[in-house]
Amino acid sequence: MSDEIVRKVRIRNAAGLHARPCHAIVTTAREFESELFVSADGSEVNGKSILELMTLCAPCESWISFRAAGKDAEVLVARLAALVEAGFHESD
Amino acid sequence: MNFWKQFRPKACSVKLKAAKKEDALAELVLNLVEGGALDAPHQKPALEALLERERSGSTGVGMNVAIPHVKLEGLVRTACSVSIHPQGLEWQAIDGGPVHIVFTVLRPAKGGAQHDPDQHLEMMRWVARLARDADFRRFALGVKTKTELVDLLKEKSAV
Numbered sequence: 001m002s003d004e005i006v007r008k009v010r011i012r013n014a015a016g017l018h019a020r021p022c023h024a025i026v027t028t029a030r031e032f033e034s035e036l037f038v039s040a041d042g043s044e045v046n047g048k049s050i051l052e053l054m055t056l057c058a059p060c061e062s063w064i065s066f067r068a069a070g071k072d073a074e075v076l077v078a079r080l081a082a083l084v085e086a087g088f089h090e091s092d
Numbered sequence: 093m094n095f096w097k098q099f100r101p102k103a104c105s106v107k108l109k110a111a112k113k114e115d116a117l118a119e120l121v122l123n124l125v126e127g128g129a130l131d132a133p134h135q136k137p138a139l140e141a142l143l144e145r146e147r148s149g150s151t152g153v154g155m156n157v158a159i160p161h162v163k164l165e166g167l168v169r170t171a172c173s174v175s176i177h178p179q180g181l182e183w184q185a186i187d188g189g190p191v192h193i194v195f196t197v198l199r200p201a202k203g204g205a206q207h208d209p210d211q212h213l214e215m216m217r218w219v220a221r222l223a224r225d226a227d228f229r230r231f232a233l234g235v236k237t238k239t240e241l242v243d244l245l246k247e248k249s250a251v
Binding site for chain 1: 217
């Protein structure tokens with residue numbers, strides 16, 4: 001039985017969910033076995049695909065949700081939430 | 093969505109020749125200049141910015157697609173192209189696969205009459221939607237001319 005973890009986070013970096021943050025999410029997600037889905041504004045996509053994530057086009061201050069399913073889901077979602085919280089370490 | 097109108101066939105390519113990513117970036121920038129999409133003085137800074145961007149993280153987004161894109165000082169409007177590398181290039185892509193389709197996007201560092209920064213994110217979303225479309229990727233690899241390639245962008249924009 002796999003656990004499903006859902007967490008909503010607010011985008012903090014000025015440029016929003018553009019290619020580089022998408023790359024950061026996918027790079028992190030690929031270290032985990034759990035499946036990952038990311039949703040924004042009513043759309044949910046595969047969190048392990050940069051192209052899928054880029055279609056969300058989530059701007060700064062908008063909310064996105066991580067939904068992970070699998071035995072390492074909790075750690076994955078915590079890592080991703082921290083990444084978003086840190087503004088993906090972008091300076092502008 | 094009329095983003096396809098920003099792609100001039102002459103600035104695109106259906107047969108990139110470079111054998112390495114760095115050379116391919118130089119070829120892409122040269123095509124933009126020769127195709128009239130980018131002024132010659134921007135050629136060197138554009139290439140330097142694209143190389144630097146790759147050093148900070150590959151723009152190989154998976155599914156055999158790369159989207160090298162940077163901001164450039166002094167540009168007044170976005171310069172972009174779509175190019176095909178039939179043999180495929182090593183791009184250190186996220187999924188480890190070769191890159192066959194390259195969307196290059198150079199955009200102004202600042203907003204202005206011919207550049208709306210909000211539209212840029214929307215354009216990148218449009219590019220991502222196109223690129224994740226398996227039909228688009230298959231057809232793109234089959235086109236014979238640059239005009240056909242841009243026509244494919246137009247056709248897919250209508251869907």
